[in-house]
Amino acid sequence: xxxxxxxxxxxxxxxxxxxxxxxxxxxxxxxxxxxxxxxxxxxxxxxxxxxxxxxxxxxxxxxxxxxxxxxxxxxxxxxxxxxxxxxxxxxxxxxxxxxxxxxxxxxxxxxxxxxxxxxxxxxxxxxxxxxxxxxxxxxxxxxxxxxxxxxxxxxxxxxxxxxxxxxxxxxxxxxxxxxxxxxxxxxxxxxxxxxxxxxxxxxxxxxxxxxxxxxxxxxxxxxxxxxxxxxxxxxxxxxxxxxxxxxxxxxxxxxxxxxxxxxxxxxxxxxxxx
Amino acid sequence: xxxxxxxxxxxxxxxxxxxxxxxxxxxxxxxxxxxxxxxxxxxxxxxxxxxxxxxxxxxxxxxxxxxxxxxxxxxxxxxxxxxxxxxxxxxxxxxxxxxxxxxxxxxxxxxxxxxxxxxxxxxxxxxxxxxxxxxxxxxxxxxxxxxxxxxxxxxxxxxxxxxxxxxxxxxxxxxxxxxxxxxxxxxxxxxxxxxxxxxxxxxxxxxxxxxxxxxxxxxxxxxxxxxxxxxxxxxxxxxxxxxxxxxxxxxxxxxxxxxxxxxxxxxxxxxxxxxxxxxxxxxxxxxxxx
Numbered sequence: 433x434x435x436x437x438x439x440x441x442x443x444x445x446x447x448x449x450x451x452x453x454x455x456x457x458x459x460x461x462x463x464x465x466x467x468x469x470x471x472x473x474x475x476x477x478x479x480x481x482x483x484x485x486x487x488x489x490x491x492x493x494x495x496x497x498x499x500x501x502x503x504x505x506x507x508x509x510x511x512x513x514x515x516x517x518x519x520x521x522x523x524x525x526x527x528x529x530x531x532x533x534x535x536x537x538x539x540x541x542x543x544x545x546x547x548x549x550x551x552x553x554x555x556x557x558x559x560x561x562x563x564x565x566x567x568x569x570x571x572x573x574x575x576x577x578x579x580x581x582x583x584x585x586x587x588x589x590x591x592x593x594x595x596x597x598x599x600x601x602x603x604x605x606x607x608x609x610x611x612x613x614x615x616x617x618x619x620x621x622x623x624x625x626x627x628x629x630x631x632x633x634x635x636x637x638x639x640x641x642x643x644x645x646x647x648x649x650x651x652x653x654x655x656x657x658x659x660x661x662x663x664x665x666x667x668x669x670x671x672x673x674x675x676x677x678x679x680x681x682x683x684x685x686x687x688x689x690x691x692x693x694x695x696x697x698x699x700x701x702x703x704x705x706x
Numbered sequence: 707x708x709x710x711x712x713x714x715x716x717x718x719x720x721x722x723x724x725x726x727x728x729x730x731x732x733x734x735x736x737x738x739x740x741x742x743x744x745x746x747x748x749x750x751x752x753x754x755x756x757x758x759x760x761x762x763x764x765x766x767x768x769x770x771x772x773x774x775x776x777x778x779x780x781x782x783x784x785x786x787x788x789x790x791x792x793x794x795x796x797x798x799x800x801x802x803x804x805x806x807x808x809x810x811x812x813x814x815x816x817x818x819x820x821x822x823x824x825x826x827x828x829x830x831x832x833x834x835x836x837x838x839x840x841x842x843x844x845x846x847x848x849x850x851x852x853x854x855x856x857x858x859x860x861x862x863x864x865x866x867x868x869x870x871x872x873x874x875x876x877x878x879x880x881x882x883x884x885x886x887x888x889x890x891x892x893x894x895x896x897x898x899x900x901x902x903x904x905x906x907x908x909x910x911x912x913x914x915x916x917x918x919x920x921x922x923x924x925x926x927x928x929x930x931x932x933x934x935x936x937x938x939x940x941x942x943x944x945x946x947x948x949x950x951x952x953x954x955x956x957x958x959x960x961x962x963x964x965x966x967x968x969x970x971x972x973x974x975x976x977x978x979x980x981x982x983x984x985x986x987x988x989x990x991x992x993x994x995x996x
Contacts, residue, residue, distance in 0.1 A: 442802075442804065445803065445804045446806070448799055449799050449807075449810050450804075450810060453813040453814050454813065456816075456817060456874070457813040457814070457817075459833055459870070462832055463832065474838075475838045477843055478843040519723050520723055522719035522720070522722070523722070523723035523724070525719060526716035526717075526719040530716040532713070542723070545731045547979050547980075548976060548979060549931045549975040550931055550933075550952070551951070551955040551975055552738055552973065552976045553738055554955060554956065554972065555741065555960075558960070559737075582727060636819060640820075642821060642822040642934035643931070643933050643934065646937070647956070647960070657823050660827060660938075661934065661937060678824045682819065682820050685819050686816060686820070689816070689818070689819035690815070693811070693878060696818075696878065697879055697882045700879075700924060701917075701924065705920055
């Protein structure tokens with residue numbers, strides 16, 4: 433028997449939830465609104481209705497070449513994610529389907545590398561990058577982001593792969609499928625949703641990574657995190673431009689994020705909360 | 707049934723991940739340990755040499771180091787309290803039947819996807835700016851003096867920004883956990899005449915306990931290494947008022963080139979993180995057995 437919900441109760445709850453949600457969303461909303469104002473308007477006090485100009489957007493591109501940074505962000509986040517998947521899929525596959533006594537320890541150890549604070553290795557990494565000419569290179573940073581997120585990728589894939597029933601694999605083996613056929617025809621179709629969610633979450637994490645992307649780049653390989661940070665020393669009035677740049681920087685990931693709420697919970701809690 | 711062959715294939719498939727992670731973790735960490743025992747300054751190499759634990763002594767002789775640890779812990783604890791308490795309340799609110807639940811969820815979760823520099827700059831300039839920010843507008847509307855957040859309360863300002871970023875995460879996970887609570891149990895408790903508070907205390911809270919643990923542990927990992935938010939807002943100042951350990955290490959290493967001191971700071975950061983990791987591992991590990 434379902435509990436009867438009174439309309440009054442629902443109205444109050446709805447009102448409260450919407451007020452809180454709008455308050456939490458407000459800084460983002462206000463940024464989007466301000467991005468359509470002129471610089472003059474942007475500092476004239478609180479105002480929710482912009483004049484609807486696009487001038488900040490074109491100025492951001494003209495003055496600082498916004499799309500170069502955007503392109504770097506796409507390249508770094510997608511590139512590092514694909515690299516991580518290539519390395520992690522075999523590992524997660526073998527841990528899920530041929531676990532040994534040490535599988536759990538290895539998983540735990542991988543997770544522990546994620547807990548190492550980045551600053552602890554800042555200078556050695558900086559030296560290694562400088563001496564091998566990787567500072568401000570897209571390849572160096574792609575590898576770096578891949579390594580940072582590798583433990584999460586392995587873990588997420590592992591939790592997805594583990595849900596694929598092992599009996600199906602055994603049946604395929606009984607029917608004489610080779611390892612290769614097993615992977616192509618049996619495993620892949622069942623694993624694709626898990627791999628896709630892992631990919632989605634990892635692109636989000638790589639896109640927003642804001643320590644190494646800022647410290648290991650200057651201009652060439654700098655993604656949006658570094659570009660936005662360069663706004664921290666204000667020269668003149670730049671509210672509307674900052675808003676336009678910010679809106680562009682967060683829009684793609686915000687939309688991806690909305691679609692990946694469920695996977696987010698699972699991926700970031702290492703399968704502990706579903 | 708793992709045969710010898712499949713077992714060696716398995717080992718072969720795992721090798722790249724394990725080797726990569728091992729090298730990436732161990733090699734730089736050994737460097738850091740070694741550097742932390744040296745006086746090493748690329749700008750002033752004459753005084754370089756082996757100094758044993760002198761760099762670590764700075765942690766109780768140099769106020770900057772002490773401040774940075776205190777600030778690190780203040781940020782972690784304050785943000786945890788705000789996000790966990792706020793997250794529980796918000797999750798319970800969103801768990802009610804409401805109109806437009808999908809949209810409300812999207813609005814609430816959004817800040818989590820905003821990259822740290824954007825979050826920090828938006829708050830710094832558009833919300834908390836003492837002249838043009840929304841908070842200043844509100845203060846003037848009520849005839850009050852606007853607060854200079856980053857000048858007078860830099861740490862509080864950073865805590866607010868970081869809490870805004872992490873509240874959605876806590877809410878989403880606690881809500882997920884709350885939705886798996888058996889409705890019949892709730893009804894039974896209600897029939898037995900349990901009030902709202904006792905239902906919350908004896909039913910809801912115990913049910914959420916694991917999710918709460920997970921939220922605390924995961925957030926702590928990230929909160930211990932807050933960096934971009936400080937870089938673009940206060941730059942650690944005024945003085946050391948908002949410098950945390952990661953930021954101090956960055957300053958020592960890449961601005962002052964005091965590599966020995968920076969490395970000692972890094973080692974302390976590892977020890978702090980390990981204390982947390984120890985508990986995190988146990989909690990997550992328990993779940994694996996199920």
